[in-house]
Amino acid sequence: MSERLAGVADIECVTPDLNGVPRGKVMTVEGFLSERRLQLARGVLLQCIMGGYPEAEFYGHDDGDLVLCPQADQVHVLPWLDQSRALAICEAVELDGQLSGLSTRAVLRKVVNQYAERGWRPVVATELEFFLFEPNRDDTQAFQPPVGLDGRREVGAGAFSVSTSNGLKPFFDEISAGMAALGIPRDTFMHEMGVSQFEINFVHGDPVLIADQTFLFKHMLHEVALKHGLIAVCMAKPLARVPGCSMHIHQSIVDQASGQNIFTEATTQQPTAAFNHFIGGLQHCMAELTLLMAPYVNSYQRFCHAYASPNNLCWSHDNRAAGLRIPASEPVARRVENRLPGADANPYLAVAASLAAGLYGIDHGCEPSAPAQGEFTAPDELVLPGTLHEAIHRLDRSEIARGLFGAEFINGYLATKRMELESFMDEITPWERRFLGSQV
Numbered sequence: 029m030s031e032r033l034a035g036v037a038d039i040e041c042v043t044p045d046l047n048g049v050p051r052g053k054v055m056t057v058e059g060f061l062s063e064r065r066l067q068l069a070r071g072v073l074l075q076c077i078m079g080g081y082p083e084a085e086f087y088g089h090d091d092g093d094l095v096l097c098p099q100a101d102q103v104h105v106l107p108w109l110d111q112s113r114a115l116a117i118c119e120a121v122e123l124d125g126q127l128s129g130l131s132t133r134a135v136l137r138k139v140v141n142q143y144a145e146r147g148w149r150p151v152v153a154t155e156l157e158f159f160l161f162e163p164n165r166d167d168t169q170a171f172q173p174p175v176g177l178d179g180r181r182e183v184g185a186g187a188f189s190v191s192t193s194n195g196l197k198p199f200f201d202e203i204s205a206g207m208a209a210l211g212i213p214r215d216t217f218m219h220e221m222g223v224s225q226f227e228i229n230f231v232h233g234d235p236v237l238i239a240d241q242t243f244l245f246k247h248m249l250h251e252v253a254l255k256h257g258l259i260a261v262c263m264a265k266p267l268a269r270v271p272g273c274s275m276h277i278h279q280s281i282v283d284q285a286s287g288q289n290i291f292t293e294a295t296t297q298q299p300t301a302a303f304n305h306f307i308g309g310l311q312h313c314m315a316e317l318t319l320l321m322a323p324y325v326n327s328y329q330r331f332c333h334a335y336a337s338p339n340n341l342c343w344s345h346d347n348r349a350a351g352l353r354i355p356a357s358e359p360v361a362r363r364v365e366n367r368l369p370g371a372d373a374n375p376y377l378a379v380a381a382s383l384a385a386g387l388y389g390i391d392h393g394c395e396p397s398a399p400a401q402g403e404f405t406a407p408d409e410l411v412l413p414g415t416l417h418e419a420i421h422r423l424d425r426s427e428i429a430r431g432l433f434g435a436e437f438i439n440g441y442l443a444t445k446r447m448e449l450e451s452f453m454d455e456i457t458p459w460e461r462r463f464l465g466s467q468v
């Protein structure tokens with residue numbers, strides 16, 4: 029480790045909070061190498077996006093500490109900071125050595141363990157969409173696409189164009205170098221449908237590893253964008269009348285003994301009962317768990333105009349209007365794509381919710397609906413909550429959620445989300461002034 033950190037002065041020791049924002053402390057490399065114990069106030073994991081904390085009852089009356097335990101395989105020198113800084117993803121551990129009940133990384137680890145107890149290994153891949161914009165100093169104004177190398181601002185028609193992305197080549201070169209340094213294999217990246225909207229696809233792998241990579245990638249994206257005079261925006265819906273940003277999750281399950289994908293029958297190559305029940309579990313549970321994939325008011329704006337961003341739990345073969353899509357693939361790669369999470373979601377939580385729902389379906393033999401075909405209308409029971417209010421209410425009422433993730437976690441999460449909703453309700457938007465101001 030000390031060789032890897034030669035030339036590094038400081039290490040950012042971070043853990044994801046409930047929203048997936050990296051929180052922690054910067055430690056000297058000497059302190060880090062001597063394994064000096066690093067502690068952080070427990071309530072930090074429940075920090076809301078505006079910066080405040082819910083009532084202390086949700087994180088312990090004594091406002092005590094957690095220990096941040098660096099994960100040896102997630103210590104990386106950061107090339108965008110002149111190699112003088114490194115970052116370590118830490119697991120948040122209670123003083124008694126238990127994984128913290130408030131840690132979203134620990135929530136995901138527990139779900140993966142439940143698969144391991146059955147002899148299975150879930151495999152996931154995330155896809156992350158984001159926009160690049162000019163820094164926005166007046167938040168009453170809409171975001172503006174940046175000016176590219178050719179001195180022009182992209183105005184449209186850039187979707188899937190390689191040359192349009194090349195206008196921002198210095199930025200993307202630094203992102204590529206950053207991915208290599210963070211140990212994130214690159215699959216594809218592309219210009220998406222929106223003006224200055226991009227997508228990066230991660231190579232599939234272990235769920236905790238992929239969530240770590242997605243978390244690190246988002247962190248790097250923000251930092252490198254600032255260095256290039258840009259902002260990287262992973263809001264679910266940053267611009268009106270333009271597609272939003274998703275974090276699609278592809279999921280399959282491998283049997284540890286045989287190495288086979290349990291969604292495909294080895295001899296017939298047909299879908300298995302486990303495949304059907306996995307889909308049935310997502311259909312049964314995900315409406316109650318929507319808040320874990322769509323955590324802000326803005327998340328629901330992505331759902332309300334269908335730019336390939338479904339708000340339903342219908343499943344379908346290769347149809348982007350269905351929340352659960354089965355991509356065309358070889359039988360060996362049969363997988364379920366959950367298209368519901370936005371890029372604003374905490375990757376640990378979105379992956380945990382999706383995998384836990386699928387496992388619930390396998391354990392309980394949940395039968396899926398008939399697959400949706402062509403243009404379809406989702407039945408009421410397969411429509412997601414349409415607002416943050418409703419999603420909070422559904423999660424609050426969910427016994428399944430408390431059973432899967434523990435009451436401490438769900439209650440803390442709800443407390444933070446309620447604070448964020450109340451803060452939003454304190455704002456009167458331009459729309460309200462424009463249309464309600466003089467008419468009603």
Ligand SMILES: NC(=O)CC[C@H](N)C(=O)O
Nearest residue numbers: 271272273274335336337
């Ligand atoms: N390529 C796509 O599938 C587009 C997804 C869409 N941008 C969404 O928000 O869900």
